[in-house]
Amino acid sequence: xxxxxxxxxxxxxxxxxxxxxxxxxxxxxxxxxxxxxxxxxxxxxxxxxxxxxxxxxxxxxxxxxxxxxxxxxxxxxxxxxxxxxxxxxxxxxxxxxxxxxxxxxxxxxxxxxxxxxxxxxxxxxxxxxxxxxxxxxxxxxxxxxxxxxxxxxxxxxxxxxxxxxxxxxxxxxxxxxxxxxxxxxxxxxxxxxxxxxxxxxxxxxxxxxxxxxxxxxxxxxxxxxxxxxxxxxxxxxxxxxxxxxxxxxxxxxxxxxxxxxxxxxxxxxxxxxxxxxxxxxxxxxxxxxxxxxxxxxxxxxxxxxxxxxxxxxxxxxxxxxxxxxxxxxxxxxxxxxxxxxxxxxxxxxxxxxxxxxxxxxxxxxxxxxxxxxxxxxxxxxx
Amino acid sequence: xxxxxxxxxxxxxxxxxxxxxxxxxxxxxxxxxxxxxxxxxxxxxxxxxxxxxxxxxxxxxxxxxxxxxxxxxxxxxxxxxxxxxxxxxxxxxxxxxxxxxxxxxxxxxxxxxxxxxxxxxxxxxxxxxxxxxxxxxxxxxxxxxxxxxxxxxxxxxxxxxxxxxxxxxxxxxxxxxxxxxxxxxxxxxxxxxxxxxxxxxxxxxxxxxxxxxxxxxxxxxxxxxxxxxxxxxxxxxxxxxxxxxxxxxxxxxxxxxxxxxxxxxxxxxxxxxxxxxxxxxxxxxxxxxxxxxxxxxxxxxxxxxxxxxxxxxxxxxxxxxxxxxxxxxxxxxxxxxxxxxxxxxxxxxxxxxxxxxxxxxxxxxxxxxxxxxxxxxxxxxxxxxxxxxxxxxxxxxxxxxx
Numbered sequence: 001x002x003x004x005x006x007x008x009x010x011x012x013x014x015x016x017x018x019x020x021x022x023x024x025x026x027x028x029x030x031x032x033x034x035x036x037x038x039x040x041x042x043x044x045x046x047x048x049x050x051x052x053x054x055x056x057x058x059x060x061x062x063x064x065x066x067x068x069x070x071x072x073x074x075x076x077x078x079x080x081x082x083x084x085x086x087x088x089x090x091x092x093x094x095x096x097x098x099x100x101x102x103x104x105x106x107x108x109x110x111x112x113x114x115x116x117x118x119x120x121x122x123x124x125x126x127x128x129x130x131x132x133x134x135x136x137x138x139x140x141x142x143x144x145x146x147x148x149x150x151x152x153x154x155x156x157x158x159x160x161x162x163x164x165x166x167x168x169x170x171x172x173x174x175x176x177x178x179x180x181x182x183x184x185x186x187x188x189x190x191x192x193x194x195x196x197x198x199x200x201x202x203x204x205x206x207x208x209x210x211x212x213x214x215x216x217x218x219x220x221x222x223x224x225x226x227x228x229x230x231x232x233x234x235x236x237x238x239x240x241x242x243x244x245x246x247x248x249x250x251x252x253x254x255x256x257x258x259x260x261x262x263x264x265x266x267x268x269x270x271x272x273x274x275x276x277x278x279x280x281x282x283x284x285x286x287x288x289x290x291x292x293x294x295x296x297x298x299x300x301x302x303x304x305x306x307x308x309x310x311x312x313x314x315x316x317x318x319x320x321x322x323x324x325x326x327x328x329x330x331x332x333x334x335x336x337x338x339x340x341x342x343x344x345x346x347x348x349x350x351x352x353x354x355x356x357x358x359x360x361x362x363x364x365x366x367x368x369x370x371x372x373x374x375x376x377x378x379x380x381x382x
Numbered sequence: 383x384x385x386x387x388x389x390x391x392x393x394x395x396x397x398x399x400x401x402x403x404x405x406x407x408x409x410x411x412x413x414x415x416x417x418x419x420x421x422x423x424x425x426x427x428x429x430x431x432x433x434x435x436x437x438x439x440x441x442x443x444x445x446x447x448x449x450x451x452x453x454x455x456x457x458x459x460x461x462x463x464x465x466x467x468x469x470x471x472x473x474x475x476x477x478x479x480x481x482x483x484x485x486x487x488x489x490x491x492x493x494x495x496x497x498x499x500x501x502x503x504x505x506x507x508x509x510x511x512x513x514x515x516x517x518x519x520x521x522x523x524x525x526x527x528x529x530x531x532x533x534x535x536x537x538x539x540x541x542x543x544x545x546x547x548x549x550x551x552x553x554x555x556x557x558x559x560x561x562x563x564x565x566x567x568x569x570x571x572x573x574x575x576x577x578x579x580x581x582x583x584x585x586x587x588x589x590x591x592x593x594x595x596x597x598x599x600x601x602x603x604x605x606x607x608x609x610x611x612x613x614x615x616x617x618x619x620x621x622x623x624x625x626x627x628x629x630x631x632x633x634x635x636x637x638x639x640x641x642x643x644x645x646x647x648x649x650x651x652x653x654x655x656x657x658x659x660x661x662x663x664x665x666x667x668x669x670x671x672x673x674x675x676x677x678x679x680x681x682x683x684x685x686x687x688x689x690x691x692x693x694x695x696x697x698x699x700x701x702x703x704x705x706x707x708x709x710x711x712x713x714x715x716x717x718x719x720x721x722x723x724x725x726x727x728x729x730x731x732x733x734x735x736x737x738x739x740x741x742x743x744x745x746x747x748x749x750x751x752x753x754x755x756x757x758x759x760x761x762x763x764x765x766x767x768x769x770x771x772x773x774x775x776x777x778x779x780x781x782x783x784x
Binding site (some may be wrong): 110111112113114116120124127171174175178243249259260262291320325 | 400
């Protein structure tokens with residue numbers, strides 16, 4: 001078994017990880033359907049929130065440079081309470097990883113493999129993610145860098161094909177703000193706060209591995225803004241191709257959009273492109289959520305996380321099947337229960353309180369440092 | 383050490399056997415049979431009667447054909463289309479695949495009694511694509527449409543697909559409605575669906591035979607009488623072929639057509655429209671919807687029976703005015719007829735109103751069909767004749783006086 005060693009990812013890898021992490025499921029499942037033709041405005045508003053959120057996370061981590069998210073919890077709450085909190089974070093990350101896996105399995109069973117058991121699909125995805133996690137976050141970062149161009153090329157190709165196919169009907173986006181700002185904000189709060197932008201919380205465990213910590217905030221913000229813009233563009237594309245009524249009806253808007261393409265009866269049935277884009281996003285999301293959970297277990301048990309990779313990975317694969325009996329249950333849980341009871345406390349609540357506590361502790365210690373001339377106060381406490 | 387390496391290698395091999403098996407859902411080509419079209423009639427005992435036309439592929443290739451029937455049609459009754467498709471093997475041999483279906487024929491009876499719920503299955507089922515023609519069988523059973531063979535494409539539905547596409551492209555006789563368009567029109571508050579109508583002309587008794595392909599004048603043939611008009615999911619009537627052309631004009635979808643414009647008593651000029659665009663303006667004034675259609679057409683003069691001197695600009699202007707008047711009259715007549723006879727907005731003027739005057743549309747959206755009936759329609763036509771073929775003057779002018 002490998003022992004833990006210091007892993008590093010570059011800024012560009014970090015940037016691409018955030019972008020793909022954000023696009024992941026959101027680009028295929030679609031966002032803000034309740035805002036009808038103004039869904040893209042909702043996504044824009046949510047992007048602003050996402051930028052603020054990643055700024056806040058980076059600020060929290062910059063208070064004590066070099067410390068991971070779980071170490072910050074330890075410093076802020078002390079040994080016992082931090083362990084309890086970490087334990088809940090582990091559960092949260094595992095649950096979200098299972099949800100993401102389920103999203104992917106549902107797409108594949110609906111669109112491509114109706115006769116394949118969902119267990120097989122989830123198991124193969126989980127095994128792959130386990131292998132990547134066993135190799136470490138560095139390998140995940142590098143793979144993201146290698147696979148991103150394909151994903152980007154497919155998305156660009158998709159837009160070009162839709163354009164050639166004359167699928168865009170800009171009138172579907174009008175009238176703008178037909179029912180005022182109400183539905184636009186209702187689509188943002190609370191569901192779009194948690195998904196996809198709030199999920200960056202899992203990336204806080206990865207941020208420590210970034211080489212140039214001084215650029216972390218800048219890169220993070222620009223990555224979230226870029227991802228938000230791409231999501232906004234694709235929300236507009238989906239609505240303008242499918243129309244509001246159909247967006248309301250379909251399970252995977254981007255999949256239905258791409259099925260619209262039929263150029264010269266030759267270039268058609270491009271479902272595989274969307275599935276690839278989604279597969280890359282899902283793979284990264286599952287990896288990052290699992291990594292966050294495994295790091296949490298490492299900080300609780302003080303055993304290197306690689307020992308947990310395979311058992312936990314297989315557990316996630318089975319949870320993903322068990323969490324919901326059918327697709328509607330899965331989606332309803334995701335829209336009703338998860339944002340309110342899981343996303344808000346774990347993404348906003350606890351990090352916010354932690355930041356405040358850390359801020360107070362750091363200030364106080366700085367004061368002590370000045371008066372008593374102690375160095376490394378922070379480390380001594382650790 | 384060697385021992386553990388062997389075990390690791392064996393484990394790896396086991397994993398690979400799982401990972402490299404390929405697709406779980408694969409189906410070999412000789413296990414499936416393509417459905418080229420389906421026809422839905424009202425069942426006698428159950429809700430629907432489904433006829434599926436499957437292709438005998440060997441008969442379509444010039445090398446392997448042997449004079450057998452190119453298609454096999456099988457009919458069954460049941461309550462859902464989905465079950466019937468899966469159950470077709472009570473009579474047919476292979477698994478049926480819906481994805482290359484090119485025509486779905488709905489019987490008049492089904493359309494009139496609003497039994498269009500089966501469209502949900504079509505919209506939902508992953509195999510069904512959005513590229514087939516949705517047609518209504520006028521005056522005949524839907525299944526009859528599937529059994530009229532034709533020498534060129536052999537199979538009835540494949541012929542229909544080519545026929546409808548060509549008709550739309552060359553003359554503007556097919557409304558170009560696909561499944562998603564139909565559903566979009568069904569759910570929209572400001573639009574009602576249409577579908578092309580088909581009928582079987584000629585003697586019907588020998589249609590169910592490959593012999594039909596041996597006659598130079600086909601004993602029976604599928605023809606297009608016009609277009610079926612729906613009030614939401616209920617069929618309310620038909621428009622003739624000219625109505626289809628007007629429909630395409632209002633949708634800005636007309637590609638080419640040919641007009642016979644009267645120039646004096648019983649004399650006509652013939653113009654070929656090669657470019658056409660329509661702009662619809664919708665406004666609510668004093669609680670009455672005002673719809674303005676601006677049609678621009680570019681044409682070529684194909685023939686004249688009046689014999690004006692076409693080297694002069696003034697005769698162009700004269701003909702252009704006549705063509706514009708003709709188009710305006712035809713468009714207005716059809717829209718008025720729809721307003722009066724059917725009272726259902728198949729043109730989607732409500733959708734235009736929704737975009738251009740949302741405030742007014744919100745007031746009337748629940749009773750848009752009523753508002754449409756008394757809507758004020760204005761048609762402006764800008765017809766241009768660009769050139770006149772190989773001749774300038776007509777030989778009719780050069781005829782010696784008698």
